[in-house]
Each structure stands twice: as structure tokens, then as C-alpha cells.
Amino acid sequence: MKLIPSTLALLSLTALALPSLGCNVSIGTGGDGEDGTGGNDEVGDDGEAGTDGNDDGPEPAGGAATNLAIAKVTVNQGVETQVFFNGSDIAPTATGLVRDRHALVRVYVVPLADWSPRAVQAVLTLEGEQGTKTYESVATIAGITAENDLDSGFAFEVPAEDLPSDQTMSVNIYEIGDTPYPGDSSQSSWEGYEATFLPVGPLRITVVPIQYNADGSGRLPDLSDAQIATYVDTMLGMYPVPEVELTITAPLAWGQSITAQGQGWQQLIQFMAGYRGTLGLSSDEYIYALFNPAESFQQYCGFGCVAGLSSLGSDPGNAFLRTSIGLGYTGEQSALTMAHEIGHAHGREHAPCGLGGQPSDPGYPHAGAYLGVWGWDGPGGGVLKDPNANTDIMAYCSPNWISDYTYGALLARGALVNITGASAPEVEPGTFGSWDTALLDKDGVVSSWTTGELEYSPSDDPQTSRYAVRLLDEDEGLVREVEAELAAFDHLPGGILVWPSGGETVRAAEVQGLGRLER
Numbered sequence: 118m119k120l121i122p123s124t125l126a127l128l129s130l131t132a133l134a135l136p137s138l139g140c141n142v143s144i145g146t147g148g149d150g151e152d153g154t155g156g157n158d159e160v161g162d163d164g165e166a167g168t169d170g171n172d173d174g175p176e177p178a179g180g181a182a183t184n185l186a187i188a189k190v191t192v193n194q195g196v197e198t199q200v201f202f203n204g205s206d207i208a209p210t211a212t213g214l215v216r217d218r219h220a221l222v223r224v225y226v227v228p229l230a231d232w233s234p235r236a237v238q239a240v241l242t243l244e245g246e247q248g249t250k251t252y253e254s255v256a257t258i259a260g261i262t263a264e265n266d267l268d269s270g271f272a273f274e275v276p277a278e279d280l281p282s283d284q285t286m287s288v289n290i291y292e293i294g295d296t297p298y299p300g301d302s303s304q305s306s307w308e309g310y311e312a313t314f315l316p317v318g319p320l321r322i323t324v325v326p327i328q329y330n331a332d333g334s335g336r337l338p339d340l341s342d343a344q345i346a347t348y349v350d351t352m353l354g355m356y357p358v359p360e361v362e363l364t365i366t367a368p369l370a371w372g373q374s375i376t377a378q379g380q381g382w383q384q385l386i387q388f389m390a391g392y393r394g395t396l397g398l399s400s401d402e403y404i405y406a407l408f409n410p411a412e413s414f415q416q417y418c419g420f421g422c423v424a425g426l427s428s429l430g431s432d433p434g435n436a437f438l439r440t441s442i443g444l445g446y447t448g449e450q451s452a453l454t455m456a457h458e459i460g461h462a463h464g465r466e467h468a469p470c471g472l473g474g475q476p477s478d479p480g481y482p483h484a485g486a487y488l489g490v491w492g493w494d495g496p497g498g499g500v501l502k503d504p505n506a507n508t509d510i511m512a513y514c515s516p517n518w519i520s521d522y523t524y525g526a527l528l529a530r531g532a533l534v535n536i537t538g539a540s541a542p543e544v545e546p547g548t549f550g551s552w553d554t555a556l557l558d559k560d561g562v563v564s565s566w567t568t569g570e571l572e573y574s575p576s577d578d579p580q581t582s583r584y585a586v587r588l589l590d591e592d593e594g595l596v597r598e599v600e601a602e603l604a605a606f607d608h609l610p611g612g613i614l615v616w617p618s619g620g621e622t623v624r625a626a627e628v629q630g631l632g633r634l635e636r
């Protein structure tokens with residue numbers, strides 16, 4: 118879940134004490150003290166001149182560059198992955214490289230003794246199923262390449278269509294012109310690196326616009342072309358996928374009130390978990406309901422608000438858990454909420470920043486929820502993301518980008534779930550069946566008992582919370598005893614209880630230790 122503590126500067130995050138259902142994401146001056154509306158690190162976005170793919174090959178004007186060493190080569194598809202460092206090739210890490218996804222290849226150089234500052238030309242060669250393609254980058258090298266300055270080294274933007282397969286990568290740096298520069302040219306080339314690029318299917322999100330009728334308005338979320346592009350660009354920038362497929366359904370009328378303090382959110386997400394079945398979504402699809410419970414974001418969230426809620430996708434085989442909801446106002450914040458909530462639906466827990474005492478993912482490796490490595494927002498105009506000035510999308514702090522840790526985890530999940538053109542997902546799809554659900558709120562109260570056809574897969578995780586349920590008939594006689602599993606929300610207490618329906622006439626259900634439900 119995502120709570121927004123206040124609109125700009127009205128309250129500090131630390132002063133906020135909402136009746137918390139879950140996540141806080143600061144967009145104001147609270148949290149990490151950053152201005153959440155900006156803060157992108159627009160560091161040198163003009164270093165890509167001359168990097169167009171060229172099947173004919175470049176025409177380097179001189180011989181191999183002398184007295185200049187290639188120190189590091191990285192491939193950045195959202196987060197930076199080193200493939201060469203300090204004289205050694207590096208096998209791609211768990212972060213992973215993705216086929217058919219945009220990339221920024223950077224070549225970091227170190228001048229050797231006797232280097233005289235001058236412009237030189239680097240040529241990147243990629244060989245794969247696309248054939249052999251070369252890219253050129255000219256830079257004036259005056260010193261060691263700085264991480265935050267694309268112009269201080271060589272940078273090549275490689276379009277997604279040029280990365281359809283594993284790649285053999287080479288970099289050669291050449292002098293420009295006829296002037297001889299005697300010296301050592303042994304370190305100005307790096308050749309024959311075999312890079313593994315993983316096949317991953319698209320991220321498919323079915324967006325359900327909610328027609329909000331509780332206040333009589335019939336208000337719809339912003340689904341303008343510009344706002345849809347904001348959702349797609351934001352998701353594609355951070356998620357390790359070749360493509361984001363957003364499908365917009367017909368609006369769904371919803372008459373129950375949804376409040377900034379969190380009332381009504383659980384009822385909607387419970388409904389959506391069943392609604393995905395009625396839409397006939399395939400197992401790999403994520404469903405996301407968008408809604409605007411007040412005329413403007415300021416009216417809704419002026420004193421802090423819940424902005425999103427998701428099931429925690431702890432089990433990749435359980436499509437039921439690929440269900441999230443969030444605000445649909447105009448602007449990037451709604452897209453960041455989507456990225457955060459669908460991160461939960463991928464099984465991601467919170468990164469440790471601004472949590473106000475809530476627990477975070479114990480495996481998160483970077484203090485303060487920082488990124489760990491440099492990010493790059495390709496769809497956002499090729500903007501670098503400083504790892505020490507941005508926090509992970511699963512944190513409450515801002516500005517946000519995605520860490521190496523979260524990116525790697527999303528990639529591992531995507532490889533299990535997303536259907537590629539070439540291969541079926543590795544996770545068995547669930548089977549539709551008749552299941553009962555009920556809400557368990559943060560206070561341990563059960564409510565909202567439903568029966569429906571759901572694509573639900575029972576969990577084999579021993580950590581899953583389970584409750585004995587006694588199903589009773591009209592005379593309070595025991596019909597059957599079943600076990601309910603808790604499909605948790607993010608990592609809040611509470612969630613959706615699920616148990617198999619039996620088809621019997623049942624009047625009441627006693628949930629062990631929690632309470633009683635009645636038809």
C-alpha cells in the first residue's frame with residue numbers, strides 16, 4: 118500500500134500519524150528531505166551524438182588511440198550492469214540483461230601517462246541475431262570518466278530492436294585525424310565479450326477505470342493519451358521487460374466510498390481479485406484499478422492519504438495475487454504509485470526509507486533504500502539517476518528510481534511469470550475454481566464474505582498464515598471444517614482470506630481466533 122502523508126509541505130512525514138494501512142510515500146518535504154517533485158539527475162544527456170546504429174561500419178579517421186585505457190564498460194537498461202572492469206570481463210550478475218530492451222552502453226576511460234587531452238572516437242560493435250551493428254561516439258577526453266557525466270567518456274544508446282539476442286560486444290577507440298600520437302595502444306580496445314541477454318515476456322497490465330459513484334459524480338480517472346503514456350513510460354523505465362502492454366477495460370461502476378484514511382480500499386481490491394477472473398485475463402497479467410475518489414488530488418489528499426494498495430505476490434504461481442489498485446489523477450505520481458503497487462504484486466516488500474516504524478524487506482542491501490548503482494531512464498529522455506540521490510521505488514522516500522536489488526528481483530519474477538513469444542511461463546497457471554473470500558482487516562476483524570470463480574493457487578509456503586474455518590448450517594451444525602489461507606496486503610497485518618467453496622448451503626463461518634461471518 119501507499120500512503121501519501123500530505124500535499125506539499127503541509128505536514129512533515131514524521132508528524133503524520135494516519136490510521137495506517139500501509140505504505141507512505143512522501144511527495145512533500147518530509148521523508149528524506151528531498152523535493153519529491155523533481156530531483157531527477159539530468160546529468161549530461163547529450164553524450165549520445167553519433168551513436169546511431171550503422172550497418173556499414175564507421176570510418177575511423179586514425180589508428181588505435183594511444184595512452185588511453187578502457188577502464189570499465191557497462192550496459193544500463195535501467196540499472197547499470199558492469200561487463201568489463203579493471204582489465205577483466207565480468208559475467209552479468211543477477212541484475213541481468215534483457216533482450217529487446219533499450220540500453221545505454223558506457224565506456225569509461227582512464228588516461229595513461231603521456232596522454233594529451235584530445236578528441237577521440239569510440240566504436241561499439243554488437244553482433245547478434247540483428248547482424249553486426251556499429252555505433253560511434255566522439256568525446257574529448259581530459260581525465261578519468263566521471264560516473265555522473267556522459268560526456269567525460271563514451272556513451273552509446275542502443276535501441277531495443279538492436280538487442281534481439283545474446284550479443285558479442287567489442288569497443289575500439291581511434292584517433293581522429295592524421296596527427297601521430299606515439300605510445301601504448303594496447304588498452305584502447307576490448308573485444309569479443311559474450312553478453313547474455315535474457316528473453317523475458319512483456320509486462321501485461323489490465324487497467325480497470327473505476328467510475329466512482331459513491332459521491333454521485335460518476336468520476337473517471339485520467340485516461341488521456343498523455344497520462345497513459347506516463348504510465349507506460351514510467352513502468353517501462355524501471356521494470357526489466359522489453360515492453361509494457363497496458364490494456365484499458367470498460368469502466369466499472371463502484372458505489373462504495375473510498376477514503377483518504379483507508380476505508381473502502383480493501384473492499385475494492387477484494388472485488389478486483391475476483392473481477393480479474395470474469396475478464397478472462399491470462400495468468401501472467403496484472404490487474405490494476407484506477408479511481409479518483411474526489412475532484413482533485415489536493416481535495417482527496419490534502420491531509421495525507423492512502424494512494425494505492427496491492428496484494429503481496431509472495432507466490433509467483435498465484436495469479437490471484439497479481440491484483441492492485443491506486444489513484445488515477447493526472448501526473449507522474451499516479452504512475453509511481455502503479456510502479457510501487459505492482460512491485461508488491463511481484464512479491465517486493467518495502468525498501469527501508471521513511472517507513473515510520475513499519476518493517477522493510479530484510480534482504481534490501483543498501484542503507485537508506487538508495488539504489489546501489491547508477492540508473493538510467495531511457496523512456497524519460499535518457500536521464501541518469503544518481504544512486505545516492507534517489508531511493509528505490511519500493512521505499513516511501515522520494516525521488517524514486519529502481520535499485521539493482523529490486524530490478525534483479527523483478528527480472529527473476531518476470532522470467533517465471535511473463536509469457537514470452539518463444540516460451541511458456543515456467544509457473545503453472547492456476548485453475549479456476551469456486552473459492553470463498555473474506556477480508557481480514559488490520560484489527561483482526563473479518564468481514565465481506567463472498568463466493569466466486571477465482572484463479573487461485575493454494576500456497577505451499579509454510580510462512581503463509583492459515584486459519585481453521587468452521588462452516589455452519591442454519592441450525593449451527595458443522596457442515597465442514599476447512600483451512601483458509603491469508604493472501605496478505607503488501608506487508609500489513611490483514612489481507613484476503615481464501616478457502617475452497619464446497620457448494621453446500623452454509624449460513625455462517627467461524628474463523629479460528631478471528632470471528633464469525635454470516636451470510
Ligand SMILES: [Zn+2]
Nearest residue numbers: 118119140607
Ligand atoms: Zn507499499
